[in-house]
Amino acid sequence: MANTPPDLNLDKLDLNIIQQLMHDASLSYAEIGKKLFVSAGTIHVRIKKLQEAGVISGMKYQVDLKKLGYDVIAFIGIYLEKSSLYDTVAKDLKKIPEIVRMNYTTGNYSIFVEVVCKDINQLRYILHDELQKIKGIERTETILSLEESLHRTVTVTPA
Amino acid sequence: MANTPPDLNLDKLDLNIIQQLMHDASLSYAEIGKKLFVSAGTIHVRIKKLQEAGVISGMKYQVDLKKLGYDVIAFIGIYLEKSSLYDTVAKDLKKIPEIVRMNYTTGNYSIFVEVVCKDINQLRYILHDELQKIKGIERTETILSLEESLHRTVTVTPA
DNA sequence: ATTGAAAGAGTCTCAGT
DNA sequence: ACTGAGACTCTTTCAAT
Numbered sequence: 001m002a003n004t005p006p007d008l009n010l011d012k013l014d015l016n017i018i019q020q021l022m023h024d025a026s027l028s029y030a031e032i033g034k035k036l037f038v039s040a041g042t043i044h045v046r047i048k049k050l051q052e053a054g055v056i057s058g059m060k061y062q063v064d065l066k067k068l069g070y071d072v073i074a075f076i077g078i079y080l081e082k083s084s085l086y087d088t089v090a091k092d093l094k095k096i097p098e099i100v101r102m103n104y105t106t107g108n109y110s111i112f113v114e115v116v117c118k119d120i121n122q123l124r125y126i127l128h129d130e131l132q133k134i135k136g137i138e139r140t141e142t143i144l145s146l147e148e149s150l151h152r153t154v155t156v157t158p159a
Numbered sequence: 160m161a162n163t164p165p166d167l168n169l170d171k172l173d174l175n176i177i178q179q180l181m182h183d184a185s186l187s188y189a190e191i192g193k194k195l196f197v198s199a200g201t202i203h204v205r206i207k208k209l210q211e212a213g214v215i216s217g218m219k220y221q222v223d224l225k226k227l228g229y230d231v232i233a234f235i236g237i238y239l240e241k242s243s244l245y246d247t248v249a250k251d252l253k254k255i256p257e258i259v260r261m262n263y264t265t266g267n268y269s270i271f272v273e274v275v276c277k278d279i280n281q282l283r284y285i286l287h288d289e290l291q292k293i294k295g296i297e298r299t300e301t302i303l304s305l306e307e308s309l310h311r312t313v314t315v316t317p318a
Numbered sequence: 319a320t321t322g323a324a325a326g327a328g329t330c331t332c333a334g335t
Numbered sequence: 336a337c338t339g340a341g342a343c344t345c346t347t348t349c350a351a352t
Binding site: 038039040041042045 | 336337338339
């Protein structure tokens with residue numbers, strides 16, 4: 001359960017590169033280098049090192065899911081009959097493709113998930129048909145997002 | 160308040176391209192084209208069209224925040240004194256850089272936010288010092304993530 | 319709308335410092 | 336560990352279909 005070894009000896013340059021790439025992965029090495037006053041080759045070496053260390057992994061396009069008809073974002077808090085059922089329930093939840101995120105949590109809920117789906121009917125289907133079938137869930141509480149007013153990534157630049 | 164015009168006339172090819180790129184933006188046009196049995200030029204034209212329509216926007220690197228020392232993910236449900244205070248409270252919340260996501264919600268809470276920070280001390284600081292200062296917040300409820308067991312994106316491939 | 323080829327830009331490797 | 340230049344690959348444009 002111990003955490004990943006924390007000290008990767010990342011210097012200011014590494015953190016600055018990460019900060020750039022986590023916001024825009026399309027920047028060229030030359031562009032990043034220019035901003036940070038080093039050559040494109042150096043940026044290349046650093047990025048390779050960061051990838052090998054697993055600090056940065058793949059790049060993904062941002063997709064506007066609303067434009068694809070996915071209008072509903074909901075958060076669902078799940079109460080378990082026994083908290084020892086976490087593993088088995090988690091396994092079943094993962095099979096539902098609309099569940100995009102799942103956290104084991106403290107507080108009221110044992111499991112907290114995020115669902116993205118097309119409309120309220122589909123959400124009802126997930127809540128009433130799919131979740132009800134899973135053994136070990138006592139009850140659920142749904143928080144429906146009416147508007148997502150912020151979605152960004154944390155700033156990692158050194159102080 | 161009306162939604163974005165839904166019909167962009169996306170065909171199967173468009174959806175397949177989106178599906179590929181939202182998982183791995185580093186694929187070359189030639190690679191995607193090979194998988195989908197069209198030329199690289201066609202992929203290029205389609206991606207350009209999708210970008211202009213805003214269906215896909217920038218690409219971002221995935222960053223392992225744990226390896227950078229960000230060990231804490233928490234969800235905070237916020238109760239407002241009056242729900243009309245949403246705009247002004249939202250504006251103040253956005254100033255806190257550790258708040259990475261914010262939704263206006265139904266259910267128990269009026270506002271639901273996600274926080275990413277380095278340790279529990281920093282979380283306490285955000286809860287006790289930063290949030291307390293914001294006018295209009297009645298109280299908050301914190302859900303701490305002990306483990307993130309799933310984080311993926313919804314599947315958009317046509318049925 | 320799709321294709322294939324040519325021009326331009328970016329990545330990757332490596333010898334030198 | 337950083338640099339700069341050459342080899343290679345990818346993106347971008349465009350004339351033809």
